[in-house]
Amino acid sequence: MDSQELQRIKNRYDIIGNDAALNLALETASVVAPSDLAVLITGESGVGKDVIPRIIHDASRRKTGPFLAVNCGAIPVGTINAELFGHEKGSFTGAVASRKGYFEEANGGTLFLDEIGELPKETQAMLLRVLQDGEYIKVGSSKVEKTDVRVIAATNLDLTHAVAEGRFREDLYYRLNAIQIKMPSLRERKDDIYLLFRKFTSDFAQKIRLCKLSLTHEAISQLRSYRWPGNIRQLKNFTEALTVMESEPATPQKERVELDAACLMAHLPQELDSLLPAAPASSGGSSSTLGTDQLRTIVKAILDLKNQVDALERQLSELKAGGGTPASIGQMHEEEAEWQESQSGATPQATPQAAPKTKKQMTDELIREALDKHAGNVKAAAAEVGISDRTLYRWLALAKSSNQK
Numbered sequence: 001m002d003s004q005e006l007q008r009i010k011n012r013y014d015i016i017g018n019d020a021a022l023n024l025a026l027e028t029a030s031v032v033a034p035s036d037l038a039v040l041i042t043g044e045s046g047v048g049k050d051v052i053p054r055i056i057h058d059a060s061r062r063k064t065g066p067f068l069a070v071n072c073g074a075i076p077v078g079t080i081n082a083e084l085f086g087h088e089k090g091s092f093t094g095a096v097a098s099r100k101g102y103f104e105e106a107n108g109g110t111l112f113l114d115e116i117g118e119l120p121k122e123t124q125a126m127l128l129r130v131l132q133d134g135e136y137i138k139v140g141s142s143k144v145e146k147t148d149v150r151v152i153a154a155t156n157l158d159l160t161h162a163v164a165e166g167r168f169r170e171d172l173y174y175r176l177n178a179i180q181i182k183m184p185s186l187r188e189r190k191d192d193i194y195l196l197f198r199k200f201t202s203d204f205a206q207k208i209r210l211c212k213l214s215l216t217h218e219a220i221s222q223l224r225s226y227r228w229p230g231n232i233r234q235l236k237n238f239t240e241a242l243t244v245m246e247s248e249p250a251t252p253q254k255e256r257v258e259l260d261a262a263c264l265m266a267h268l269p270q271e272l273d274s275l276l277p278a279a280p281a282s283s284g285g286s287s288s289t290l291g292t293d294q295l296r297t298i299v300k301a302i303l304d305l306k307n308q309v310d311a312l313e314r315q316l317s318e319l320k321a322g323g324g325t326p327a328s329i330g331q332m333h334e335e336e337a338e339w340q341e342s343q344s345g346a347t348p349q350a351t352p353q354a355a356p357k358t359k360k361q362m363t364d365e366l367i368r369e370a371l372d373k374h375a376g377n378v379k380a381a382a383a384e385v386g387i388s389d390r391t392l393y394r395w396l397a398l399a400k401s402s403n404q405k
Helices: 003-012 020-032 051-058 080-085 121-133 159-164 170-176 190-208 217-225 231-246 261-267 292-321 329-344 359-373 378-385 389-404
Strands: 039-042 067-071 110-114 135-137 144-146 150-155 179-182 212-215 256-259
Touching: 003 020, 020 051, 020 179, 039 051, 051 067, 051 110, 051 150, 080 121, 121 135, 121 150, 121 170, 159 170, 190 212, 190 217, 190 231, 212 217, 212 231, 217 261, 231 256, 231 261, 261 389, 359 378, 359 389, 378 389
Parallel strands: 039 150, 039 179, 067 110, 110 150, 212 256
Antiparallel strands: 135 144
């Protein structure tokens, strides 16, 4: 499939992204559409599996027929056979009239069965008969009915594992799996994450008349490195909530609000536990581990420090480009030596030349100078240094903790 045809499909179904695995899934859907082969779509919850059946149906010879989507996991076990295959009047309590099932309603078209792995074993046997012979029997009837339906199934489960455990029929699995299309998870599409973020914030901000959000380079890195266990669905919900919390009313003069990494981290769902290394157990069989809140504080402090260093590097580059220096390097070294003396109580030995300062020391120096210049005004000092208010408050807390030790 050429790139123009692929882009046409994306535009028609509002699909964002250029990931190779995503493109392969879309191409496969287009190739198998003209046939009547059964298709099994696999992938985690929230990856957008539901768009593939629509693409297949619209490009098939059945496109003028009905298209029905059924979530098998949302139908109670006691009524699922009646929902799928229909029932006769009086066949069970509450069956006050005969009713068509989805296979009868979708005759001549396409039936999409989502969460196929949730079907009970009895229903699996009835579905296998429909796929093999196009025949079924309504609940409470003995008459064999005929249907002409193309079945497309989807699951977020490992059906081979379910087969091995006896929870899913092996013959049904092979019947459904004539063609398999795998939808990639969002963490496998890192280059698409910010594209999706921009799409979601733009659409939602326009709907509620707020400024669109954009992210700094550091914030984009944070967005890309997050696991997104809920995939596209989670990213969409997160982006809309973030737009409400951090944006402001749009005006002709201002249509966009930029967020930094610290602000983004403050809103990201805290799921750091699975990313942090486990503490080794002691030889006595018991372990002493930091609490979840402590671990999160440590990780945030590390991220804030990186943001401070990045801000310092940007300021140094700007000052060098302007022909100036941030301060007398010798003076900065002397002040650092005085500070070290006040912390340790030791008398510093005279040296002909002070050692070069670390990035953290230079960052701390800039922050102190900004706070002194603005008489302790955190907002003004943070703006001058180029960091967020939250980052500066955390720096102050860390500095206070260090002084108390």
